[in-house]
Amino acid sequence: MSQSLHPMLNIAIKAARAAGAIINRASLDLEQLKINHKGPNDFVTEVDQAAEQVIIDTVLQAYPNHAILAEESGRSRGAKDSEFVWIIDPLDGTTNFIHGFPVYCVSIALAHRGQVQQAVVYDPTRNDLFYASKGRGAYLNDRRIRVSRRTRxxxxxxxxxxxxxxxxxxxxxxxxxxxxxxxxxxxxxxxxxxxxxxxxxxxxxxxxxxxxxxxxxxxxxxxxxxxxxxxxxxxxxxxxxxxxxxxxxxxxxxxxxxxxxxxxxTRVIKADDVAGEAVATEAGDTTPEQALAASLGAEAPAADAKPKRGPVRIKKQPAAEE
Structure with missing residues (x-):
């Protein structure tokens, strides 16, 4: 890659590529795949777990004092009180993967004090690496990317x-x-x-x-x-x-x-709406919202919370230009 990358982003890329290698190897023999059900239409495979383990191992080898929030293992590994939290989905698109439909990826983000600072999304099927550092732009492989210019x-x-x-x-x-x-x-x-x-x-x-x-x-x-x-x-x-x-x-x-x-x-999601999607942590089962809030040092919204009416970046637009 031509531009110099933040050291933490380099670790995220290394971890994502290692996970992608595991996923690509497994995709060659899907018949041998062991699949478990987290819930109806919600699957987890040994590939998800192996990919997550190699990501966490790579991260903690470089940054042993950082915290982890991962889809399969929750917050069971890593430090519990770090201002740095790695937010990991080892295989997003598991249902696609187990059917051989080639749209799935590895997602790794690093948040510092609740703000995402580094991000990597790796598509192992196409060998496409999306990455970004806060304030330094977003890239696909070596090319700077921008959102589209369509207005209507x-x-x-x-x-x-x-x-x-x-x-x-x-x-x-x-x-x-x-x-x-x-x-x-x-x-x-x-x-x-x-x-x-x-x-x-x-x-x-x-x-x-x-x-x-x-x-x-x-x-x-x-x-x-x-x-x-x-x-x-x-x-x-x-x-x-x-x-x-x-x-x-x-x-x-x-x-x-x-x-x-x-x-x-819009609706405000109550904690008990997602009770079936608990994340295992050292303190027992919590909802994803509670796990993230705890990891990022924030409070999850109360069950009866109303949407915040703070500054809204984009309000209702006039009719689209011709």
Missing amino acids: LSDALVGTGFPFRRGDNFKRYIKMFEEVMQSCAGVRRPGAAALDLCYVAAGYYDGFFETGLNPWDIAAGSLMITEAGGLIGNFTGESDYLYQREVVAGNAKVYAQLVTILAPY
Whole structure:
């Protein structure tokens, strides 16, 4: 790579490539794969676990005093009180992977005092490496990437993800999907949210929205988008999407138009809404929100919390320019 990279980003890249090698080897013989169910339509394989282990081993070898928040092992490894937290999804798109559908990736983010500073998303099938450091831009392999310049939602290609877990509000999703689909040029749903966010950063998509995502799905991609000149928030355009488990992203113009459509569908996620998706930690089972909040030294929102009405970066836009 031509530009000099931050040492912590170099470690993230090393870890992501090691995990990608494990995933690529396993993809050659999917018949031998051992698959377990975390819940209906929610799978974990020995590949997820092996990839996560090599990522955490690589990180802790370099930074033994850092904290870890990982999809499969929660916070069971690493320091518990560090200001540095590595947020790891070893295989985003597991369902695609076990079917041999080649859209999946490794996602690694490093947060310092709650702010994502370094991000890597590695697509082992295509050997595509997306990476970003806060304040230094976003890259795909050696090429600087930027969000698209399309200004009208009617011309936009929009990515999404379908709800698939028990308890997801399918009817609510279908209504918003129908409204977005009729307002844009096309909707795509490949099935790996971390890659979807990188596709927004690279300008492949003009926008993206999804509900029910976990912090490790979003953390790396969120930095990729902001460093590529895009915006990311919850459905009302505010920045607490990690807790609300709803996310919308895009270039500034498309983001604004998506927020206008999606704002009526926002909801505050209560802790007990995701009780079935507990993350194992040393203190027992907690929800993803609680685990992330504890890891980042923040408080998860109270069950009856209302959406914050602080400054909104992008409010309702006037009609799109012709």
